[in-house]
Amino acid sequence: MPAAARGASRTAAKPSPPRRLQAGPGQGLAPKQILLIAAGVLSLAAVVTLATGGRGERLALAATTVVDHQFGRAGFALAAVHVQGASAMARPDIIRAAGVFKDQPLLGLDLQAVRDRVEAVGWVKEARIVRLLPDTLMIQVQERRQLAVWQHAGRTLVIDEKGRPIPEADPGRFPRLPLVVGAGGAEHAGEVLPVLAQRPRLMNRIEALVRVDDRRWDLRLKDGSLIQLPAVGEEEALAQLEQLDLRSRILDVGFDRIDLRNPDVVAVRPRAPVGPDHLAAAGV
Numbered sequence: 001m002p003a004a005a006r007g008a009s010r011t012a013a014k015p016s017p018p019r020r021l022q023a024g025p026g027q028g029l030a031p032k033q034i035l036l037i038a039a040g041v042l043s044l045a046a047v048v049t050l051a052t053g054g055r056g057e058r059l060a061l062a063a064t065t066v067v068d069h070q071f072g073r074a075g076f077a078l079a080a081v082h083v084q085g086a087s088a089m090a091r092p093d094i095i096r097a098a099g100v101f102k103d104q105p106l107l108g109l110d111l112q113a114v115r116d117r118v119e120a121v122g123w124v125k126e127a128r129i130v131r132l133l134p135d136t137l138m139i140q141v142q143e144r145r146q147l148a149v150w151q152h153a154g155r156t157l158v159i160d161e162k163g164r165p166i167p168e169a170d171p172g173r174f175p176r177l178p179l180v181v182g183a184g185g186a187e188h189a190g191e192v193l194p195v196l197a198q199r200p201r202l203m204n205r206i207e208a209l210v211r212v213d214d215r216r217w218d219l220r221l222k223d224g225s226l227i228q229l230p231a232v233g234e235e236e237a238l239a240q241l242e243q244l245d246l247r248s249r250i251l252d253v254g255f256d257r258i259d260l261r262n263p264d265v266v267a268v269r270p271r272a273p274v275g276p277d278h279l280a281a282a283g284v
Contacts, residue, residue, distance in 0.1 A: 078104040079135035086141050090123035093168045097121045098139060106131060114139075122166035147193065148178045148209075150186045163187040178206065184214030192217055195235050199242065205251060216261070225271075226257045233263060240266050 078100055083091050097117045100109065111129045114137075118127040123143055130138040144160040149171045158169035158177065163186035178196075180189045188211065196203045202219075210218040217234070219227040230237050237260035244266060245251050250258070259267040 076106045076134050078102060078106050078109070078137060081137045081139065084138065084140045086123065086139075086143050089169070089173065090121070090141075090143055093121050093123060094118055094139060094141060098137075100137060106133065106135060106137065109137070122164075122168050125160075146174060146177060148180045148186075148189050149174055150180045150189070152181065152183055152185065157186075159186045159189065161190045163190060178203075179208040180211070181208050182211035182214075185209065185211035188214075192229075192234055195238060199238060201245070201251060202238070202241070223254060225255050228257065228259045228261055230261045230263065236263065237261075244268075 079102065081095055081098065081100060083094055086094055097120060098114050099117055100114065109131065111131060115127050115129045118124055118129070118139060118141065124141050125144045126142040128140040130140065132138055144164070144166060146158050146166065146169065147161045147163075148159055150157050150159045150163075150165070156171045157165040157167065158171050158174055159165055159180070165186070178189075178193060180186065189209065192209065196206070196209075196219075205221045205223070206219055207222045208220045210220060212218055216231040217229045219229065221227070227241065240260060240263075241250075241258065244258075250268070254271050255268055256271045257267075257269040259269075
């Protein structure tokens with residue numbers, strides 16, 4: 001084969017260089033390049049702000065807005081929000097309070113402001129906000145433990161272990177929580193409920209804990225019986241009740257009232273007998 005032909009053959013076999021894509025919307029600069037440019041722009045904006053005062057602040061704000069827009073075009077826009085540590089009931093309220101929206105520039109998001117809004121939700125004890133590039137926001141929360149349902153002054157609220165209301169919680173969805181009634185009940189429920197929880201035989205019979213004069217508790221049982229606790233020494237009084245129940249199974253037998261307010265005397269008022277006269281009076 002002539003040399004000219006061999007040269008032509010080799011030229012034809014050599015692959016041509018790849019064609020460059022035309023930069024359309026969101027193309028042209030790689031995310032890494034945008035990050036470097038953004039850092040430079042923000043640094044320059046900070047210098048201008050220090051040098052020019054108020055006018056510089058406006059320039060810095062404009063520069064930040066432009067950078068945020070570029071971040072979004074490069075793919076750094078919010079696409080998903082994940083919530084960790086929250087119950088199914090609390091999650092919608094937390095996401096709503098976060099105040100973020102789809103396609104929002106993620107790198108320009110004020111994480112402290114989001115955290116403040118989330119921690120203002122009654123469900124939330126503590127929150128941590130994490131930005132997961134390129135497009136995800138993680139909301140990690142520690143949820144308040146629901147302690148009881150509190151009734152007072154015509155209102156019914158779910159409260160946490162410190163007696164703080166959880167306004168977003170629907171009391172109707174917490175039928176298993178103890179019912180606490182009266183002024184001061186929310187603040188002091190966390191003191192007496194752990195003591196009662198150690199006595200499931202009694203706890204399972206309680207209909208409501210009633211705060212009396214914000215000094216002491218009455219325990220109203222599901223069968224209509226009443227147990228009066230002292231203002232101090234509640235645990236000792238409940239121990240006396242336990243001993244009485246061991247001897248006589250008083251919780252099974254039933255009673256009208258047990259007065260434990262005097263540590264030296266346990267006063268029991270038996271339930272009135274249902275005899276013929278009582279049945280006649282009741283129309284039976």
